[in-house]
Amino acid sequence: MEFAGTVQDAFRGWFGPVWGSHAWIFAKSLAGIVAVLVPLLLTVLYYQLVERWVIGWIQVRRGPNRVGWMGVLQPIADAIKLLLKERIVPSSASKGLFFLAPIVAVAPALAVWAVVPFSPGWVIANVDAGLLVVLAMASMGVYGIIIAGWASNSKYAFLGAMRSAAQVVAYEIAMGFALVGALMAGQSLNLTEIVMRQGGDWGFLEWFWLPLAPFLVVYFIAGLAETNRAPFDMAEGESELVAGFHVEYSGMSFAVFFLAEYANMILVSTLTSLLFFGGWLSPLDFAFLREVPLAGLLAAPGIHWLLVKIAFFMFLFLWVRASFPRYRYDQVMRLGWKVFIPVTLVWIAVTGVMMLEPLASTPPFSLWFGK
Numbered sequence: 001m002e003f004a005g006t007v008q009d010a011f012r013g014w015f016g017p018v019w020g021s022h023a024w025i026f027a028k029s030l031a032g033i034v035a036v037l038v039p040l041l042l043t044v045l046y047y048q049l050v051e052r053w054v055i056g057w058i059q060v061r062r063g064p065n066r067v068g069w070m071g072v073l074q075p076i077a078d079a080i081k082l083l084l085k086e087r088i089v090p091s092s093a094s095k096g097l098f099f100l101a102p103i104v105a106v107a108p109a110l111a112v113w114a115v116v117p118f119s120p121g122w123v124i125a126n127v128d129a130g131l132l133v134v135l136a137m138a139s140m141g142v143y144g145i146i147i148a149g150w151a152s153n154s155k156y157a158f159l160g161a162m163r164s165a166a167q168v169v170a171y172e173i174a175m176g177f178a179l180v181g182a183l184m185a186g187q188s189l190n191l192t193e194i195v196m197r198q199g200g201d202w203g204f205l206e207w208f209w210l211p212l213a214p215f216l217v218v219y220f221i222a223g224l225a226e227t228n229r230a231p232f233d234m235a236e237g238e239s240e241l242v243a244g245f246h247v248e249y250s251g252m253s254f255a256v257f258f259l260a261e262y263a264n265m266i267l268v269s270t271l272t273s274l275l276f277f278g279g280w281l282s283p284l285d286f287a288f289l290r291e292v293p294l295a296g297l298l299a300a301p302g303i304h305w306l307l308v309k310i311a312f313f314m315f316l317f318l319w320v321r322a323s324f325p326r327y328r329y330d331q332v333m334r335l336g337w338k339v340f341i342p343v344t345l346v347w348i349a350v351t352g353v354m355m356l357e358p359l360a361s362t363p364p365f366s367l368w369f370g371k
Contacts, residue, residue, distance in 0.1 A: 032124040036113050044262040045075040051318050058322040079255070087251040090153060097151035102249070102256035105144025109263040112137035116270055117192045119280045119303045130191040134271065135179055138226065141260060142168040145235060145245050148257070152248040160244030163329065164228060164235035170336030171225040171232075177344035178219035181212050182275040184351050185368060195279035201287035202367060203299075207278040211354060211368045214347040216276045218340050220313070223268030225336065227261055230321040234329055269313035273306055280306040 049064060049071065056063030064071035089095055115130040117123035127133060142165060149161020185208050186194030200206040209216055225232040235244045246257050273279055281301045289295040327335070354360065360369040 029124065033114075036124060037110065040110075040113060040263060040266065041259070043266060044259055045079065047262055047266070047314065048078075048258075049075050051321075054315065054318040055322045058319070082251055082255040085251040087253055088248075090248050092153040093248065094151040094153070097147050098248075099253070101144050101148035101151055102253050102260075103144070104147055105141050106256050106260040106263070108137040108140040109260040109267070112267060115191065116267070117195070117274070117279070118306060119301075120192055120196070122303065123192065126190070126192060129189045131179060131183060131189045131194070134191075134267075135176060138175075138264070138267070139168070139172055141264065144257075144260070148249070149245040152245075154248050156247050157245050160235045160247070164245060167225055167228075167232065167234055167332060167336070170333055171222040171340070174218050174336060174340035174344050175222040175226065177341065177348060178215040178222065179275070181215040181344070181348055181351050182208060184348070184355065185212060186275075191274055195274055195281065197371060198278045199281050199285065199301075200367070200371070201285075203286045204278065204283035206367050207276065207281075207283075208368060209276045211365070212276060212347075212351065214343055216272070218344055219275075220268070220272055220316070222336075222340065223265075223272070224317070224320060225332070227264045227268060227317075229261075229265065229317060231324040231326050232332055233326060234332055265317050266310070266314060269310045269317070270306075272313050273309035277309050278305075279309075 052074075053063035053071075064074040067073045067077045089098060112134055114124040115127055115133045117126065117130075145164045146161045149157045149159075149164075152158070182194060183189060186197050188194055188197070198207045224230075228235045233244075246254055249257065280303055282299050282305055284295070285299045285301065289299045354365050355369045359365050
């Protein structure tokens with residue numbers, strides 16, 4: 001963090017007088033966007049390869065292993081194939097909306113990363129209402145799916161889009177209530193401040209995963225539903241709807257939907273790590289370890305801790321897909337409306353009670369709410 005600040009100050013000193021203040025702000029913002037989006041796109045590219053490897057391992061078979069050493073060039077080959085593949089538009093489709101739908105789906109999935117911090121100061125826009133921005137952006141992606149289903153003029157695509165809309169409405173409410181719980185515990189809408197409130201002298205015991213455990217479970221499962229991942233892939237159920245809302249898409253248009261889905265999966269993993277597992281804070285940040293030379297290095301916060309946590313939850317997405325069958329539509333709706341929403345409402349009340357004095361100052365509640 002200090003190194004990044006030093007480099008930024010050096011570049012401002014060199015180029016600020018030449019470019020002017022406005023040009024410098026633009027260049028700085030553009031560099032931040034590139035620094036976030038390029039690793040994100042590369043992660044999406046290779047995440048699908050890891051997914052095929054992991055599912056192959058769980059199913060006791062080999063994943064892709066032909067293109068390049070151990071199949072490491074398979075994502076490049078897939079990208080080239082999609083880039084060169086013909087883009088077919090149905091004759092009866094609404095062509096303007098047909099082309100607009102992938103953009104509407106992917107734009108919020110990429111824009112939301114502007115407010116996601118990776119460490120103190122490592123964020124494109126450190127806005128005070130960051131959590132609200134995340135919730136608003138996450139709810140916009142479904143419009144791309146609905147537009148795609150309607151504009152394709154296909155019964156399969158339209159049914160998939162309607163399923164997705166109903167599913168998002170059901171699980172967006174529960175996800176919002178889970179974020180309200182994190183907001184209450186962190187006492188801020190700023191994601192950096194929520195992470196910093198999970199720091200202290202007791203390491204991972206001070207993270208919000210323990211007092212907000214029901215919110216954690218609901219948020220992650222609702223994240224599976226929001227991203228249309230198994231076992232909640234109602235919008236693209238192959239056995240019922242062929243390929244769902246993107247059945248008529250091919251080439252790069254299909255790849256853009258693919259990018260939006262995987263970017264949202266990474267976002268859910270990142271927010272789970274930030275809101276419930278201390279973000280970049282070390283799980284070994286205990287007061288008695290900070291003075292020990294080697295253990296003190298393990299207790300130091302850093303972006304590497306956040307990346308490890310994100311990788312773990314990204315793996316959970318793949319594990320769930322390979323382990324659980326698809327739910328029936330009525331089961332998905334019942335879980336969202338009759339289980340998750342009541343559970344989150346009850347635990348919001350419980351969290352409010354835990355934050356009241358004198359309970360908030362009494363161990364163990366003082367670990368989380370007595371700061």
